[in-house]
Amino acid sequence: MTDKSKGLFGGDTNPSNILPRKYTLDSKIKFRCHPGVSCFTACCGNINIILTPFDILRLRKYLNLPADEFLLRFTTPMFIEKTDLPGVRINLDENGRCPFVTDEGCTIYPERPSACRYYPVGMANFHEGGEEGVDSEKFYFLVQEQHCKGHEEDKEWTIREWIADQGVDVCDKMNKEWLEIVMRRKSFGFQASMSEEAKKIFFMVSTDLDKFKRFIFESSFLDIYDVDQETLDKIQEDDIELMKFSFRYLASSLFGTGDLKIKDEKIKERAAQMQEKQGDVEERAKETYESLKAERDRLMQERNK
Ligand code: SF4
Numbered sequence: 001m002t003d004k005s006k007g008l009f010g011g012d013t014n015p016s017n018i019l020p021r022k023y024t025l026d027s028k029i030k031f032r033c034h035p036g037v038s039c040f041t042a043c044c045g046n047i048n049i050i051l052t053p054f055d056i057l058r059l060r061k062y063l064n065l066p067a068d069e070f071l072l073r074f075t076t077p078m079f080i081e082k083t084d085l086p087g088v089r090i091n092l093d094e095n096g097r098c099p100f101v102t103d104e105g106c107t108i109y110p111e112r113p114s115a116c117r118y119y120p121v122g123m124a125n126f127h128e129g130g131e132e133g134v135d136s137e138k139f140y141f142l143v144q145e146q147h148c149k150g151h152e153e154d155k156e157w158t159i160r161e162w163i164a165d166q167g168v169d170v171c172d173k174m175n176k177e178w179l180e181i182v183m184r185r186k187s188f189g190f191q192a193s194m195s196e197e198a199k200k201i202f203f204m205v206s207t208d209l210d211k212f213k214r215f216i217f218e219s220s221f222l223d224i225y226d227v228d229q230e231t232l233d234k235i236q237e238d239d240i241e242l243m244k245f246s247f248r249y250l251a252s253s254l255f256g257t258g259d260l261k262i263k264d265e266k267i268k269e270r271a272a273q274m275q276e277k278q279g280d281v282e283e284r285a286k287e288t289y290e291s292l293k294a295e296r297d298r299l300m301q302e303r304n305k
C-alpha cells in the first residue's frame with residue numbers, strides 16, 4: 001500500500017509528495033476531482049484524518065449520533081502532530097479504508113471533514129513563539145501524489161476559489177479559535193509541560209460537546225466562571241454557540257487569556273488559599289530551621305565537653 005495521507009496540519013502528508021513552493025490565496029492550481037477519474041476514491045484509504053471540533057459536530061449530527069457514540073464507533077484517540085494535545089482521527093476498516101467510502105464515493109460528502117475538503121491543498125500556519133500580537137505566517141502548499149489523476153485535469157482555480165468551492169472557508173472560520181490554540185501550543189514545543197488534567201480537559205472540550213455541556217451546567221463551573229444569562233441561554237440551545245464558548249474556555253484555562261471571567265469571590269478565595277499555603281510553607285521552613293539549629297547546638301555542646 002502506498003503511503004497516503006490527508007492532513008489539515010500539514011506535516012501529516014508524506015513530504016516527498018509536497019511541491020516545493022509556497023502558495024498564496026491568489027496562486028493558481030490545475031485540479032479536478034469527480035466520479036469519472038480513474039483513481040476515484042483511491043485517496044480514501046491508508047490515511048490519517050484528524051477531526052476538528054466542527055468536523056465532529058457536523059458528522060455526528062449528520063449521522064444522528066450522540067458525541068460519545070460517534071467517537072466510540074468511528075474514531076481513535078491520538079496526539080495532534082507535534083503537540084502533546086490529544087485529539088481523534090477517523091478509524092480505518094480492516095482494509096485500511098475510510099469507513100465512509102463506497103464505490104460510489106463518500107457517503108458523508110456534504111459533511112466530510114476539513115482535511116478531505118482541503119486535499120490536495122495543505123495549509124501551514126506558524127505562530128511564532130505563541131506570543132500575543134506576533135503575526136503568524138500562513139501559506140498553502142500542494143500535495144501531488146502519483147496515484148491522483150486530478151492533477152491531469154484542465155480545470156484551473158486560485159487557491160481562494162478552491163477553498164470556497166470545497167467549503168473549507170466555512171470550516172476554517174468555525175475552527176479558527178481552536179486552530180489558534182493548537183498552533184499556539186505547537187509553537188511552545190514539548191519543553192513547556194502541560195498537566196494531565198489540562199490535557200483531559202482539552203480532549204473532552206475538543207471532542208465531546210455533550211460532555212462539555214454537562215460540565216458547564218452540572219459541575220461547579222458556574223460557581224467559578226462569570227457567565228451572563230444570555231450566553232448561557234445561547235449555549236443551551238445552540239451547539240455552534242456552545243462550541244465557540246468551548247474555545248474561549250480552552251484559551252482561558254490553558255493560556256490564561258481572560259476570555260472567560262473568573263468570579264471576583266473565587267479570585268479572592270484563591271488568593272487567600274495561596275496566602276495560607278505560603279504561610280504553611282513559611283511555618284514549615286521555620287520549624288525545619290529550628291530543628292536543624294537545635295541539632296547543630298547539640299553537636300557543638302557534645303564536641304565542647
Ligand atoms: S483525483 Fe485525487 S482526490 Fe480525486 S479521487 Fe482521485 S486520488 Fe482522490
Ligand code: SF4
Nearest residue numbers: 044098100101106116
Ligand atoms: S470522509 Fe469521505 S472523502 Fe474523506 S476519506 Fe472518508 S470517504 Fe474519503
